[in-house]
Amino acid sequence: MNGAESLVKTLLASGVDTVFANPGTSEMHFVAALDTHPEMNCVLCLFEGGVTGAADVYFRMKRDVSATLLHLGPGFANGFANLHNARKAGSGVVNVVGEHATHHLAYESPLKGNLDGVAGAVSHWVRRSPDAETVATDGAAAIRAARSLNGQIATLVLPADTAWNPATGPVTATAPGALYRPADDRIEAAATRLCQPGAVLMVGGAALIGEAFQTAARIAAATGARLIVDTLIPRRSHGAGSPAAVQLPYAVAPKIETLKDATSITLLGSNRPVTFFAYPGKPSLPEPAGCEIAELASPEMDILWTLDALANATGARSAKAAVNQTDLPDLPTGRPTSDKLGQALSALLPEGAIFLNEAVSNGRNFPEMLSRARPIDLVGGTGGSIGWSLPGAVGAATACPDRKVVVVTGDGSAMYTGQSLWTMARQGLDVTVIVLANRGYQILRDELKNVGVDTYGANAQAMFDVDTPRLDWVAMAKGHGLPGTRAEDMETLVKALRDGIEGDGPSLIELALD
């Protein structure tokens, strides 16, 4: 057994059976080792941003880690942006990064670079295996680190000689350490605080999913606190039957408005609210003066235990949670708008669908509209770096092959990691992609106004518009091996979305917003 084999066996022995990969030459022994272990599901992505974005959303849906296979510093860097998003989502990812053989690093070869520097800038945990004998232990430590504190970015750097030299193993990763829990007096204090007028309970992470989310809603009902979730959250149970929680808006003014009566914000698995960007003369913090910010459990703490303890302390076990009711809209017709797309999604998404929303500017109303749809999982952006949703759809469909995946992305975002379309086709993933073609970076058009510039000329227009030439998304789909439909009216969109939902392979719909 060589080091690479000992790592593959360690991954499998530790329950990691999926690897999203874009390997290079320095990972050849790892590829050879994967080859002798067909029980490992290897998913090829044609760009590293696809690899890491898939691993992020795989974790969000599976609640467990996958591995990535990346190639030296530049390969890791290509996956950096979606690791940033994964880090903000609280997703656990095990990155395996091939590196030059230890003795080769003495020389200025083309691919030599500061791999540790770039890896360390986004990973919670980085280790470089010193020799083949250590690879299995290091691999198990990486898996444990990725599973720790509710999910971390763990990066294992494997010099090629540690992969090809003789090794022993495998090692099974031990369970992560116990999560921190708030002391009893903090639970009691929170229970008291939530009963005061103007109290807000802001939940995140595992508290947004399934029964835990219901518990949060029961606490809100029992105490009279408002239940709020952050603007950007990795995943929430949504649609009919899910808690009627307010999601904080993106823009500064409505965010401030939403919190204007808050006297306290109790954080349970969420960071404190903050504006996305800073603007001249506007605050970074949206809560009113004097509002207490009370961190009961940070995102890294034991969220489920804290929820249960708080439910007991507030007598919420028997409370009735306020939940969303089904109210399916009519199917939209005529000229496309983004709200009509939200209407079509609300009407057509089947129960159990996974819906990824990267419509950015045009998708802000979707969460509210979808609250009355059938029960779904809503997956959203977390780190503000665009190009996460097409890779994410690959990860969601790989994690949950029996569920329907629907993703809406703006055209600007889709251009970042369109290579994922090919992986959907290659793997036959059950994903329906909708590209909202608004021919530009709408968010930038809006944001220029937000910083006080109302009119703009040729150079700004050149940087905001993606219009000359127009991107042809049906051709783009064909290029990647996917069937595509261009919808210039909502009737065509509805038909293509129905076909996508009823079919079981990938397809793409371009919705022309002009």
Place this chain on the structure above:
Amino acid sequence: MNGAESLVKTLLASGVDTVFANPGTSEMHFVAALDTHPEMNCVLCLFEGGVTGAADVYFRMKRDVSATLLHLGPGFANGFANLHNARKAGSGVVNVVGEHATHHLAYESPLKGNLDGVAGAVSHWVRRSPDAETVATDGAAAIRAARSLNGQIATLVLPADTAWNPATGPVTATAPGALYRPADDRIEAAATRLCQPGAVLMVGGAALIGEAFQTAARIAAATGARLIVDTLIPRRSHGAGSPAAVQLPYAVAPKIETLKDATSITLLGSNRPVTFFAYPGKPSLPEPAGCEIAELASPEMDILWTLDALANATGARSAKAAVNQTDLPDLPTGRPTSDKLGQALSALLPEGAIFLNEAVSNGRNFPEMLSRARPIDLVGGTGGSIGWSLPGAVGAATACPDRKVVVVTGDGSAMYTGQSLWTMARQGLDVTVIVLANRGYQILRDELKNVGVDTYGANAQAMFDVDTPRLDWVAMAKGHGLPGTRAEDMETLVKALRDGIEGDGPSLIELALD
């Protein structure tokens, strides 16, 4: 004037009139400032790898810097791989990276990350402006740093408040400091060494271009030394009339073979030769035992002065350089092969063309074949990170709008930064793109053999082949707004290549290698 305006004026005052951009919200004031300066050429790229790859090759052709406009840590990271390539090419680049306003960094907002960490991992020079008043001075320092030591990666981080607050300026960048020169006795020693049997003169950087390359060839002729250039070089004058220099092969065995009689290697603007990767039981260093490695001038030193001094010391001024002779091949016909593509290029590339070669495995013979073509510039990979050539073609055509740009890329590489096709169409750049569709990562198929694995199964095949489904490059071109042609025989390729050369806008040809 605000900080952003002071920076734009500083760039223009310092002779930097081109910015490759993918801005985000934090760069809005910079965009507004560009808008009031139409003399700045703003080129939008739909992914940051396109931005940095364009800036890299812009420098190689223009011999001066452009600016990039990037968006926080993830945006910088998306451009990291091609900055790695630029660094290995010795290209100067001025990165302007928008960052959160200083006071906003106190909070855990979605895009907050370790920008300094990722920037520092690939930049020679990083600075974070503390306030708007300092932006002009810092900008001038960044330009100077990017122009120093023959070209460096300089990264200026601009918190949004430094862009929007009042500032003075502009500042004109001072000239970079004088380059280091070798002492006279080292010139003399080199002159003596080069006359010994088995002497090799290995040149790089500016010594590969135009008259300097001729001087290098004259030194070789006068001393009897062999003139050699490295495997990966940013740019060389090539074709008829250019020096008949040997380019070191990629593979280890022929690299060792090429150097087997070397008794000394005198380095002038080049790093020492080293194998690309390490392999079990193979050396990293290709020169024979006892061969002296003598660094006369490192890539950061005064290469042109050293060349002249060495020419004087060797009496090479009147020597006759061995140069390539024109020998245009017949036009190829029939079933496509990569060598036939080299033949077509050799026959058809016009004088003064800029040829970018990212065919990776299939393009290894192109430099040798093109040595007998008309005079061209040959631009190649430098850092081993794929996806540089389509962005590079944007940079080359922007730097040299009057010259024909032809780029050959493998399909695996083209999938990395295909967004550059759109920029070619948007800017109407005179680029002919040839995608060599070999349906996979041929280099990985080869490299698996190099590490001793001769047969492979389903998981390895899944990671090497890009075949199910096939990428359709004509559709991909259409998607990005470019005309495309699929060539299944060389007659079609020749016609489409001729059309591309005779036309003056961008086009794409898919050459099907199967």
